[in-house]
Amino acid sequence: VTAEKAGFDHFMLKEIYEQPKAYRDTMMGRISDDGRSVELTEIGMTADEIRAIRKIHIVACGTAMHAGLVGKTVLESLARIPVETDVASEYRYRSPIITPDTLVIVVSQSGETADTLAALREAKRCGARVLAITNVVGSSVSREADDVIITQAGPEIAVASTKAYTSQLIAFYLLGLFLAETLGTKDSAFIAEVVTAMHQLPEQVESILDNAPVLKQVAENLSKHNNLFFIGRGVDFAVAQEGSLKLKEISYIHSEAYAAGELKHGTLALIEEGIPVISLITQEDLYEKTLSNIKEVKARGAHVLGVVNEGFEGEVAKSVDELFAIPKTLPLLSPALSVVPLQLIAYYASLARGNDVDKPRNLAKSVTVE
Ligand code: G6P
DSSP states (O other): OOOOOTTOSSHHHHHHHTHHHHHHHHHTTSBOTTSSOBOOTTOOOOHHHHHTOOEEEEEEOHHHHHHHHHHHHHHHHHHOOOEEEEEHHHHGGGOOOOOTTEEEEEEESSSOOHHHHHHHHHHHHTTOEEEEEESOTTOHHHHHSSEEEEOOOOOOOSSSOSHHHHHHHHHHHHHHHHHHHHHTSSOHHHHHHHHHHHHHHHHHHHHHHTTHHHHHHHHHHHTTOSEEEEEESTHHHHHHHHHHHHHHHHHOOEEEEEEGGGGGGTGGGGOOTTOEEEEEEOOGGGHHHHHHHHHHHHTTTOEEEEEEETTOHHHHHTTOSEEEEEOOOOGGGTHHHHHHHHHHHHHHHHHHTTOOTTSOTTOOSSOOOO
16 A cells, blocks of 8 residues: 555544545535435335335444444434444344344444444344445445445545544435435425535535644643543534544543533533533534533533534633634534544644554554454
8 A cells, every 4th residue: 555645744634634525525426416316326225125124223333333323313313214323342242133124234434343244244144234334345344235335535544533434424414315315204405405515514624624723722732631521412422422532542631422411410520620621512402401511510610612613602602711613514414524623633632642643552443353
């Protein structure tokens, strides 16, 4: 492999900056010219077979699992099919109820993760149809699944996954719209609205990347701490989990991601003077609730960074210490934007601590043992 860093200091930074292209490439050829319909010709299921799906299991590991957490919300809200998520290393051992009317979606950047592959085989053994979302054509997962959506992120070299994760989100949006159209759960006007917003995502990511220096400063301050929290509700909680994992993987700073409303049931005991809390606040209908959770941690001395939608800075500014605004998009699409500042914070925190950003200790890019 002759992978080049193209002028970037690390593969991870290069890959973060490749996300606008990865979004465009993953959408390319999968949306009709009039922008009102999603065309996933790689899915071989007939409309009748899609209508027969009673439940969906999303199974994956690590960052791919975190894409699946967003995927659950996306598929449930667009296609109205119940979705369960499992980490692959747990799935087989809990006797999951897999029936022929279950669609099992495995998500894997490499397509070679042993736990994920074993889960795929178990699902097939039970008669389920398996759909893979993977970045590698010809990988084991892609060969063994019934249907395959290839994310067009291009090769990902850094151990910490960035553009593969966000391309998996795009794949879930496309899949959700495709199922919604087939099932009639959403009309074409709605689909057109989501597609229009999706087409804006690459430029919106670019505008976040333009603000990297601000995040570098945030990260340098964070890098002096040994503990912090990420909080959010709904898809913001899913993104909080990915932001926390990214930071742990490469900066070795311990953090916990918590559903904002759950803090008061235990974790609040750990909030003390000066502890950093990164709060995602992108879901309009959950603003008030999350703001009240921010007040709970502020009252105990936390230093809060709010990641918020443009247009709501005013309201949130009063409640937080620092603010980072992301461009406005549809609530369901916000993870494709809000994770980007968290990736950059993890990158710069790792750098500030003098770590090997692209090759964190104890971790491998692809884990082929169970
Ligand atoms: C390893 C990597 C993670 C990755 C996980 C799943 O643990 O270090 O970054 O998320 O495997 O990999 P996959 O290739 O299946 O997405």
